[in-house]
Amino acid sequence: xxxxxETNYVTYGDEWIYAPDAxxxxxxxxxxxxxxxxxxxxxxxxxxxxKHAPDGDMLTPEFRMWWKHMPDFRTVTPFECDxxxxxxxxxxxxxxxxxxxxxxxxxxWDYIWTNEDGHITRWDWFVDSRQWYPFLxxxxxxxxxxxxxxxxxxxxxxxxxxx
Numbered sequence: 034x035x036x037x038x039e040t041n042y043v044t045y046g047d048e049w050i051y052a053p054d055a056x057x058x059x060x061x062x063x064x065x066x067x068x069x070x071x072x073x074x075x076x077x078x079x080x081x082x083x084k085h086a087p088d089g090d091m092l093t094p095e096f097r098m099w100w101k102h103m104p105d106f107r108t109v110t111p112f113e114c115d116x117x118x119x120x121x122x123x124x125x126x127x128x129x130x131x132x133x134x135x136x137x138x139x140x141x142w143d144y145i146w147t148n149e150d151g152h153i154t155r156w157d158w159f160v161d162s163r164q165w166y167p168f169l170x171x172x173x174x175x176x177x178x179x180x181x182x183x184x185x186x187x188x189x190x191x192x193x194x195x196x
Contacts, residue, residue, distance in 0.1 A: 043092035052152040059158050061165060062181040067155070073181055081186045085193025091185070097192030102171050103129025103137065120146040120153075137171070139164045 051070055058067035086094060099106040106129030113124040123145070128138040139160055146155040166176050174187060 043090075043096060048151070050152045052148055052150075052154045055153050055155065057156045057158075057181070059160075059181070061160065061162060061176065062179055062184065064178075067157075068181070073185075075182050077186055078182050078189075081189040081193070085189040085195060087194060091189075094192035095188040098172060098188040099127075099129060099168075099192075101191065103131055105130050109138070120144070120155075131171075137164075137167055139168060 053071075055070045056067040057070055057073065058065065082089075082091070096106065106127065108125050109128040110124075110126040115122050123143040124141065126138060126140045128136055130136050142159045144155075144157045144159075145153055148154050162176070169176050169179070172187060172191065174184065
């Protein structure tokens, strides 16, 4: 994420591997319930991937979506990461400027648990709803009842191939 403005491409790298039973949780998606990664995949998401991310790039379209509204959207703080015996914590801040000069900023905290093989078993991520809701309003999504699948399909449609 930190080099996306230079490369126009986002990747976690080959080391980013999910365990078969990995779960993800954000209090602002899916009612705050941890979801098995396998359950986050749906027919609608599969169709959006086929149409808007045929190369499998599921990360860059999210940035492209934000760039439509904030051409300077990027990480604005140095990437912070602390390793622990259970996994790691990462923190970064994203920001961009709207056409009217308003700056939207979003601070994110990620807590990522790994197993003995270094594979991700759980990913909990947190953002402040007071910062996040203006981002959702910008792309026309209602926070109440929002699922991670709906958000992902939206950014694929808005920032993927053919958008």
